[in-house]
Amino acid sequence: MKILNRIVTFVLAVAVFPAAITRILIRIVITPGEMLSGIMGNTGIEENLSVIDIIEHIQNGTFDFLEPLFHFENLPKSVSDEKGWLVAAAVMLGIALLIAIVIMGCALFTQAHKTVMGLSAGGALACFLSMSFFQNFTTPFVTGGVDIGKILSDSTFEAADSVAGIMSFLLSGSVDIDVFQLGNAVITMALLFIGILLWTVAYYVTLPAEAKLAIKNPPVKEKKVKVKKEKKSK
Secondary structure, eight states: HHHHHHHHHHHHHHHHHHHHHHSSSEEEEEEOHHHHHHHTTTTOEEEEEEEEHHHHHHHHHTTTTGGGOOGGGGGOHHHHHHHHHHHHHHHHHHHHHHHHHHHHHHHHHHHOOHHHHHHHHHHHHHHHHHHHHHHHHHHHTTTTTTTTTHHHHHHHTOOHHHHHHHHHHHHOOOOEEEOOOEEEHHHHHHHHHHHHHHHHHHHHHOOOOOHHHHSSSOOOOOOOOOOOOOOOOO
8 A cells, every 4th residue: 555655646747747748838818909909800810839749839839920029128018017926826837846846855755644644735735836926927917908919019129119109009009818827737637636645644544553653763773883893713
């Protein structure tokens, strides 16, 4: 049973990493603004991006036209003031991954069940906090505080003032962001940590009292003392 506990805990901790990489990290739903809704209707465009998808888009140059949005000086002050939430969300995700690594080590080399319980609870909390922090950052985008069409037009046509003014006017309010949040990658990570917590609690509770005592007070191995043999005098 001890070996099974180690295997299950280790596998669940390892699963955090493919969940973070392959599942949806960012979910965005974009709908036409007031100017375009009469022509295009209210049909939204949903984009679900995993870490792998984001890397592929960056390598292919698909996101090049969105580069102005990655510079905070191009964004309204309401977004720049909230950029700390984005950093905090990234830090929380990093902490969750680090916790998964520590749990893997505990599963392989220790019987620190209570430590694993605390770490798994901390990992789940870090995931939920990252979602909350990211939502705080994206609130101006969803509530209309950021006009994506205007920012892109101003950046694209900055060389010609007259054209920039016309395009800025035409594209203002052309795009609305209805959903901008962390996706099921983070939720899956949190569920895996919760799974580790529940499994470890169930395993520890069912241990015999003697086994719990042995974990708390492991037997001390006696040091082997080498006795020098005295040479017999003839």
